[in-house]
Amino acid sequence: MKYRITKALLLLSLFIVSGLVMAQTPPPEPMCSIQGVITSEGNPLPFATITINNTTLGAASDIQGEFGFGYIPEGEFIVKAQAMGYKPSEQLVTFKNGVVSNIDFELETDVLGLEQVVVTADRNEKKRKDASTIVNTLTPKLLENTQAISIAEGLNYVPGLRLENNCQNCGFTQVRMNGLDGAHSQVLINNRAVFSNLAGVYGLELIPSSMIERIEVVRGGGSALYGSNAVAGTINLITKDPMSNSYDLTTQYNSVGLGGDGQAQGDYSVNMNTTIVSDDKRTGLALYGFYRDKDPYDANDDGFSEIAQIENLTMGARLYHRIDYRNKVTLDFMRINEERRGGNMFDSPHHEADISEAVDHKITTVAATYERFIGTGSMWSVYGSTQNVDRASYYGAEQSLQDYGQTDGLTYNVGTQFKTDFGKNSLVTGIELVHDDMFDQKLGYPDYSNPLPDGGFEHVPNTTITDQNKNVYGVFAQYDRQIGPVKASLGGRFDRYEITDLDHKEGNNDGNVFSPRVNLLWDVMPALQWRVSYSQGYRAPQVFDEDLHIETSGSRKVVYANDPNLKQETSHSYMTSFDFNHRFGVWNVGLLVEGFYTNLDDAFSKSPEFDEETGITTYVRSNTEDGAVVKGVNLELTATPNEKIYLRAGYTTQSSEYGEAVELGESDFLRTPNDYGFFSLDYNPTSKLTLIASGTYTGKMKIAYYGSELLPGETPIVIGDEDPGVIRTTPTFFDLGLKAEYDLKIGGLPIKAFAGVKNIFNSYQDDFDSGIDRDPAYVYGPTNPRTIYAGLKLSNVFGH
Incomplete structure (x- = not known):
């Protein structure tokens, strides 16, 4: 593993160095500078960004809205000012030496966010x-506003997305998009597919919200630009770029399950980030950190947890340096x-507990990007990123010693991209390699x-379970053309994937895939836009993140495996x-109506097979x-009468169905409601006080139950070698939350105090399976019961 890490880092360094060597001869030392003030409705606008098009140069305004920076070359450039919630403004400026x-x-307000700059649509x-x-x-x-401690919790407030808990023991969560499970979505960090299959098991719940500048979500097939797994869409995490000197520290305490059947438990967290920029604006550093200590919660008082115990410590940094006005690292x-x-028995070693599902993650991610602006509308970039995962695990019951595990994973992504704008045309093209190593024993x-x-x-x-590596070599391109009021985009990606099973060999697979869109x-x-698209995507036949999660109880143990003849899903x-x-x-008022229809050829499905000798149920993935077919409609409404009130709501109605019966004779996708939605309402009665209401709605869904606590009239369904079980339909849920924030100063320090309650009506599952023989996968609905929280935020950003 150490050799693999070294190899990945050397390859990453090679790409960066090659970019620096190949860069054109730098221009003469620029001697011009700029200064000014950014306002909105006559008031200073702090922390707005000022950039000069086709250069690396930029800065942010201070508390008084003032800005200034130098090292600008002579000539004519477009200078742009922008800020979140405001329309960008551009001016053509002629810079002269020594002036x-x-x-x-x-800046005008942009309450509907139409002018916001995004990058995930076409990597530009x-x-x-x-x-x-x-x-x-x-x-x-x-x-x-929604008090999302982790990124995963906030994704409930995007149309077509829904966070769900899949395990009563360890809290394995996934984000479904347009009715498809989490494995159908591609998670990116700054446009790079470095989020490994191994890290994806608990994935987005591990990442703190403090590191994020924004999250961009594109629904629909994205394999034409981002490769394998971008079938349902992409979730792109854009980290904060240091543009000004700022700080932000938030601490909060949650009481989980207050007033419910179980005893309330604590959930304490601290979020921090700070950005530092040099006086000449050429170098910036962002630091962020997150700590969380969450106690286990037992909802039905049977001595076994329904919400896992979590302790998380995350640290990170982002550093940039402008080599000159054309080059940036x-x-x-x-x-x-x-x-x-x-x-249960959290104070005892895992093998002394009746049930213990536990994982200890150590995840390290490193990335580097070199950018070179060329001419008046082009940019070339070289990038590399790598993620190493060290995971110790235990999935066992009844004092078992044989269920300790160790998994090591290494993912790296290296590539180069060129984008250019010429007249009414734009082009993005690039090549990249994604490598994924996984060793599980x-x-x-x-x-x-x-x-x-x-x-x-x-x-x-020791017994080897998986020893797999995957290489995907990709070439992609997208061409855009503006023709009057119509914009046409044509893109495609060719991938060559090679999956090698280093242990059993029967898992070897390879293929060539072209994904157009x-x-x-x-x-x-002016007020109405119509979009239509076709895209093709794929998932390669590999070991996936959910395969590394094992459901465990005293009576049932569930593992996952691929059929030897598994083909790619298209x-x-x-x-x-x-x-x-x-x-x-x-x-x-903004109203979005979006229809989607996805047809999956050779769709992956999982059917349980029970082995009487071992007592283990294996979910076999086959085609x-x-x-x-998955189809439906997403609706999103945004409305605001003034700066004091802001409403955002979304609703999805859909159906997801296999062409044949899959699990327990069901053709419908399990755990997938036919309708769900959200809303968020902000009200600012005064400049210092904010009142917020938010909530999510989850409709009925079908779910499998393999436990022994059958309801009157229920008869287990037995099909072949499958585990006997029943199909149940869940009730609907409405999770309503209220929050209040107040800005104040203590000793001259700006502080925001906040308090609130999530899931006020305790709309939460009330029929969890109980005891050592429970079915841990029988879990549905909102991920948390009623929760009371309070906290403080110290920052020099809010209130401006």
Whole structure:
């Protein structure tokens, strides 16, 4: 593993150095500078960013809205000012040697976010309204309003997305998008697919909200740009770029389960980030940290947890340096240490508990990017990133010694990209390599049932479960053309994937895949846009993140495996949307109606097979001959009459169905409701007080139950070698939360005090399976019961 890490780092360094060597000869030392003030409605606008197009140069305004920086070359450039919630403003400026250019900006509010710059639509910066695909953005403000401690919790507030808990023991969660499970979505960090399959098991719940500038979500097939697994869509985590000197520290305490059947438990967290920028604005550093200590929660008072115990410590940094006005280098680092455990007897070793599901993650991520601006509208970048995962685990019951495990994973992504704008045309193209190494083994143990003649015991050695590596070599391109009110986008990606099973060999697989996509954007009128698209995606036949999670109880143990004849899954995604944004009197209203239809050829499905000798149930992933179809409609409403009130709501109605019966005779996707939604309402009665209401709705869904506590009239379904079980339909849930924030100063320090309650009505599952023989996968609905919280935030950013 150490050799693999060294190899990845050397390869990453090679790409960066090659970029620096190949860069064009730097221009003469620039001697011009700029200064000015940014305002909105006559008031100073702090922390707005000022950039000069086609250069690396930029800065942020201070508390008084003032800005200034130098090292600008002579010539004519477009200077742009922008801030979250405001329309960008541009001015053409002629810079002269030795002259300070005084330029002021007045920004208009952009309450509907149409002018916001996004990058996930086509790997290129552009305004949201100009993107040929719909891009939803989650800002730190929304994460803060909904009191999302981790990124995963905040994704409930995006149309078509829903967070669910899949395990009563360890709290394994996933984000479903447009009815498809988490493995169908590609998670990116700064546009890079470095989030490994191994890290994806608990994935987005590990990442703190403090490191994020915004989250961009694109629904629909994204394999044409981002490769394998981007079938349902992409979730792109954009980290904070240090542009000003700022700090932010938040601490809060949650009482989970207050007033419920179980005893309330604590959940304490601390979030911090700070940014530092050099006086010449050429170097910036962002530091962030997160600590969480969460106690296990027992909802039905049976002595076994329904919510896992978690301790998480995350630290990270982002550093950039502008070599000159054309060249920039950015470095990222993140380290996550997380321990989680579910079951009972938390003060005892795992093998002394009746049930223990536990994982200890140590995840290290390093990334580097070199950017070179060329001419007046082009940029070339070289990038590399790597993620190493060290995971110790235990999934066992009834004092088992044989269920300790160790998993090591290494993922790296290296590539180069070129993008250019020329007239009404733009082009993005690039090549990249994604490598994923995974080695999973069960650790050896003394077998006390086999004593040796000398008085000792037989020792069972380590057993390899998975030793797999995957290489994906990709070439991609997208061309955009503006033709009057219509914008056409044509893109495609060719991937060569090679999956090698280093242990059993029967898992070896390879293939060539071309993933096209076509998008049309028509500005029907100033207030109405129509989009239509077709895209193709795929998932390679590999070991996936959920395969490394094992459900455990005294009576049932569940593992996952691939069918030896498993083929790649291919998707055909069709989407159309109407995006309407208009001002009616004092009301600014935005309404999005989006239809989606996805056909999955050779769709992956999992059927349980029970082995009477071992007592283990194996969910075997295979291809369904008749595929699957997912279709539905997403709705999103944004409305605001003034700066004091802001409403955002979303609703999804859909169906997800295999072409044949899969589990327990069901063809419907299990755990997938036919309708779900959310809302968030902000009200600012005064400049210092904010009142927030938010909530999520979850409709009925079908779920499998394999426990022994059958309801009257229920008869277990027995099909072949499958475990006997029943299909149940869950009730609907409405999780309502209220929050209040107040800005104050103590000793001159700006402080925000906040308090609130999540899930006020305790709309929470009330029929958890109980005892050592429970079915731990029988869990559904909101991820948390009623929770009371309070905290403080210290920052020099809010209130401006």
